[in-house]
Amino acid sequence: xxxxxxxxxxxxxxxxxxxxxxxxxxxxxxxxxxxxxxxxxxxxxxxxxxxxxxxxxxxxxxxxxxxxxxxxxxxxxxxxxxxxxxxxxxxxxxxxxxxxxxxxxxxxxxxxxxxxxxxxxxxxxxxxxxxxxxxxxxxxxxxxxxxxxxxxxxxxxxxxxxxxxxxxxxxxxxxxxxxxxxxxxxxxxxxxxxxxxxxxxxxxxxxxxxxxxxxxxxxxxxxxxxxxxxxxxxxxxxxxxxxxxxxxxxxxxxxxxxxxxxxxxxxxxxxxxxxxxxxxxxxxxxxxxxxxxxxxxxxxxxx
Numbered sequence: 625x626x627x628x629x630x631x632x633x634x635x636x637x638x639x640x641x642x643x644x645x646x647x648x649x650x651x652x653x654x655x656x657x658x659x660x661x662x663x664x665x666x667x668x669x670x671x672x673x674x675x676x677x678x679x680x681x682x683x684x685x686x687x688x689x690x691x692x693x694x695x696x697x698x699x700x701x702x703x704x705x706x707x708x709x710x711x712x713x714x715x716x717x718x719x720x721x722x723x724x725x726x727x728x729x730x731x732x733x734x735x736x737x738x739x740x741x742x743x744x745x746x747x748x749x750x751x752x753x754x755x756x757x758x759x760x761x762x763x764x765x766x767x768x769x770x771x772x773x774x775x776x777x778x779x780x781x782x783x784x785x786x787x788x789x790x791x792x793x794x795x796x797x798x799x800x801x802x803x804x805x806x807x808x809x810x811x812x813x814x815x816x817x818x819x820x821x822x823x824x825x826x827x828x829x830x831x832x833x834x835x836x837x838x839x840x841x842x843x844x845x846x847x848x849x850x851x852x853x854x855x856x857x858x859x860x861x862x863x864x865x866x867x868x869x870x871x872x873x874x875x876x877x878x879x880x881x882x883x884x885x886x887x888x889x890x891x892x893x894x895x896x897x898x899x900x901x902x903x904x905x906x907x908x909x910x911x912x913x914x915x916x917x918x919x920x921x922x923x924x925x926x927x
Contacts, residue, residue: 645797645815645816645818646796646797646818647677647687647689647691647710647712648677648679648687648906649675649677649689649908650677650868650876650878650891650893650906650908651675651878651889651891651908651910652840653824653836653838653854653856653866654880654887654889654910654912655671655673655675655693655910655912656783656790656792656822657693657695657706657708657725658675658691658693658708659781659792659794659820659822659840660741660781660782660783660792660793660794660820660822661706661723661725661726661727661741661742661743661779661780661781661794662727662739662740662741662781662782662783662792662794663695663727663739663741663781663783663785663792664695664704664705664706664725664726664727664739664741664743665695665696665697665698665703665704665705665706665727665729665739666697666704666727666729666737666739666783666785667695667697667914668697668917669914669915669916669917670694670695670696670914670915670917671694671695671912671913671914671915672692672693672694672912672913672914672915673691673692673693673694673910673911673912673913674690674691674692674910674911674912675689675690675691675692675693675908675909675910675911676689676690676691676908676909677689677690677906677907677908677909678906678907678908679893679906680899680902680903680905680906681903681904681905681906681907682902682903682904683902683903685713685714685715685716686714686903687712687713687714688712688713688714689710689711689712689713690710690711691708691709691710691711692708692709692710693706693707693708693709693723694706694707695707695725702728702729702730703726703727703728703729704725704726704727704729704739704741705724705725705726705727706723706724706725706727707722707723707724707725708722708723708725709721709722710722710723710747716751716752716753717749717750717751717752718749718750718752719747719748719749719750720747720748720750721745721746721747721748722745722746722747723743723744723745723779724743724744724745725741725742725743726741726742726743727739727740727741727742727783728740728741732784734786735786735787736784736785736786737784737785737786738782738783738784739782739783739784739785740781740782741779741780741781741782741783741794742778742779742780743778743779743780743781744776744777744778745776745777745778745779746774746775746776746777747774747775747777748772748773748774748775749772749773749774749775749803749805750770750771750772751770751771751772751805752769752770753769753770753771771805772805773803773804773805775801775803775815776799776801777796777797777798777799777801777815778797778798778799779794779795779796779797779798780794780795780798781793781794781795781820782794787826788825788826789823789824789825789826790822790823790824790838791822791823791824792820792821792822792823793819793820793821793822794819794820795817795818795819795820796817796818796819796820797815797816797817797818798817799815800814800815800816800817801814801815802814802815803815816844816846817844818842818843818844819842819843819844819845820840820841820842821840821841822838822839822840822841823838823839824836824837824838824839824854825837825838832859832860833857833858833859834857834858834861835855835856835857835858836855836856836858837853837854837855838854838855839851839852839853839854840852840854848872849871850870850871850872851870851871852868852869852870852871853868853869854866854867854868855867855868856878861882862881862882862883863880863881863882864878864879864880864881864889865877865878865879865880866878866879866880866891872897873895873896873897874893874894874895874896874906875893875894875896876891876892876893876894877891877892877894878890878891879891880910885913885914885915885916886911886912886913886914887910887911887912887914888910888911889909889910889911889912890907890908890909890910891907891908891910892905892906892907892908893905893906893907893908
């Protein structure tokens with residue numbers, strides 16, 4: 625098979641080259657299930673969330689992610705269930721799939737709970753040949769406009785949570801199958817395991833203001849690890865502002881409001897690295913509807 629030159633901008637930052645094969649989220653602290661399946665069922669209501677992210681605005685065919693997810697706690701059975709529908713695009717690649725989550729939790733001490741979560745994922749990986757440039761345009765293996773494969777995956781997580789604090793560790797893409805596609809099964813790269821450690825604590829500054837610092841460490845042991853440092857200030861449980869710093873050089877600002885059963889949040893990422901000269905930031909919109917069911921699980925609504 626003749627060598628293909630992929631049209632991948634910002635090479636070495638995203639994709640198989642850097643082993644960063646998972647979407648980036650800026651507002652994951654408002655839905656930690658996106659990072660750790662152990663979070664499934666840890667809220668008192670049914671949170672139904674739509675998240676839309678456009679990364680590196682100004683780049684053609686830049687990464688974009690759309691996601692719809694929800695989860696629910698069966699308190700009488702000490703378990704939670706949830707699901708995620710997602711579309712993730714980057715240049716010539718597209719992933720469309722579903723996650724089915726299950727968690728089992730145990731009360732341990734001081735109203736805290738320890739949860740063990742497992743997620744099964746099935747997605748369609750699609751390669752668009754119209755976005756590729758071949759060294760040999762006559763190559764007979766470059767035929768048609770798109771090729772696709774169905775790929776299974778699985779995530780696992782452990783999550784400790786309380787009304788005032790949380791901590792968790794999780795592993796993504798545990799199966800790690802290679803994705804082979806094309807006329808001669810071009811090896812597109814093996815899915816790499818990713819590991820996450822997160823934690824945070826909410827301080828009550830006074831009856832009106834809460835302050836919650838948190839951190840997330842992400843690594844695949846095949847690319848540089850990344851640390852996210854976050855802090856958000858919450859006013860009257862209905863308004864919040866936040867700031868994050870990623871060790872890759874991104875600075876993230878967040879703003880949100882609650883109106884009745886709806887949460888609205890927006891985040892803007894700005895790079896400080898060399899890539900900043902070629903794009904206009906990344907933007908993320910979050911809308912959550914909380915279907916009220918009473919106190920179905922530990923704690924009140926979490927931010």
